[in-house]
Amino acid sequence: MFRTHEVQVRVRYKETDQMGVLYHGNYFTFFEVGRAELLRSQGFTYRELEESGVLAVVVKAECSYHKPAKYDDLLTIQTTISKISKAKIEYEHKVLRKEELLATGHITLAFVNREGKIQRAPEFLSKDRE
């Protein structure tokens, strides 16, 4: 099965809104950080992937919000690949404050080249660099 990777992110003042909580749209940035760090933990970076001409584009993004995150909260972003097909990859993300689950997200990416043409999902995405 696929590994789960955890990274910690602290909520910045900029990321709050006047309700005094992390703005709902900013969770997607934390998910992006989670995917980048999962890949790094396998020995790759999204930067090299992109430099090699393979771009990952988000085709679907969703998030369910259970409890608000606050300024300066130290959050854990859990990221797991939930599915890989020929042309797409799906991630599940959980946002926790200690044991407390604050939000759950699902992101689907497709792969394209610089001309926007669909590519096969690189096989290494679910493997470790040897």
Add this chain to the structure above:
Amino acid sequence: MFRTHEVQVRVRYKETDQMGVLYHGNYFTFFEVGRAELLRSQGFTYRELEESGVLAVVVKAECSYHKPAKYDDLLTIQTTISKISKAKIEYEHKVLRKEELLATGHITLAFVNREGKIQRAPEFLSKDRE
């Protein structure tokens, strides 16, 4: 049935990413603008709603991306209330560049008071101010 409201938004440089497109997480900000302007078109503002002690919190957000939006594109955000129940309201958003559909979003909001306690959805949300 519920009205559909349209507002135009131009993509800012800040909102692009290095892929040369509108960052996927920024569509949620445009949806927020769409909801605010739908409400204004009915004679209300979200600011007064909040000042009256009723806060709208996003409990679910999703977006499907069909085609990328680019810097300086003048986009049309179409916003419709798709469902109102006692405690929640659901919106459908479409992002268009002229006739071309770029993205579709669904946002569910719940209403809480300043203490975070669930409130009834204000009735006027689906009506015009007389």
Add this chain to the structure above:
Amino acid sequence: MFRTHEVQVRVRYKETDQMGVLYHGNYFTFFEVGRAELLRSQGFTYRELEESGVLAVVVKAECSYHKPAKYDDLLTIQTTISKISKAKIEYEHKVLRKEELLATGHITLAFVNREGKIQRAPEFLSKDRE
């Protein structure tokens, strides 16, 4: 002398922070909008400038904050070219809420090509397209 251009921008919820005001870093985005619209009023767009291979990079940015802007405020961004030299252009920006001056900014841009090499400031930046 150089013309002053005005554009209106409404503060989005996303752009507020938990102090209940427009986050200080977000004024720079409004200044960017002001520069883009000043150029458009002269018959050009920054998009075509960039497509022609001339990139405007910010080399200095500053802002003085006099009074806070709030959510849903309709702000006027006044933009004036304050200086053009061979390689740089300087803008002055004022942010007003009706007559009230909220902030003043100064932005200096340099011009580079795609390889990052300094270019002459395009002459048309201070002129109207005929």
Add this chain to the structure above:
Amino acid sequence: MFRTHEVQVRVRYKETDQMGVLYHGNYFTFFEVGRAELLRSQGFTYRELEESGVLAVVVKAECSYHKPAKYDDLLTIQTTISKISKAKIEYEHKVLRKEELLATGHITLAFVNREGKIQRAPEFLSKDRE
């Protein structure tokens, strides 16, 4: 003399723009992180300061950009208090990629209470918690 504090921040995809670099307005968010972590290193948090009723508002912000930061760059944010007076505090920030200086910033904050009235700068800002 005042201490200098260093914190590392990695550039997120969201924070880049279509020029392929960190958007100029986003440096101010990194400066904010620098100030928060300097305070934490002294044994305080900005969150408790604010909860005690003292708000730090930015009255002047400036940044000089020397070289662009790129996606996934691991940056060092150096933060030093450069001046404290009765009502204001000034910070100097440097952004480095390894030894390379990318940007320099100066931020001036004033202190207000919840009603917006000017307060004395809390003395502990330049001291360590015992």
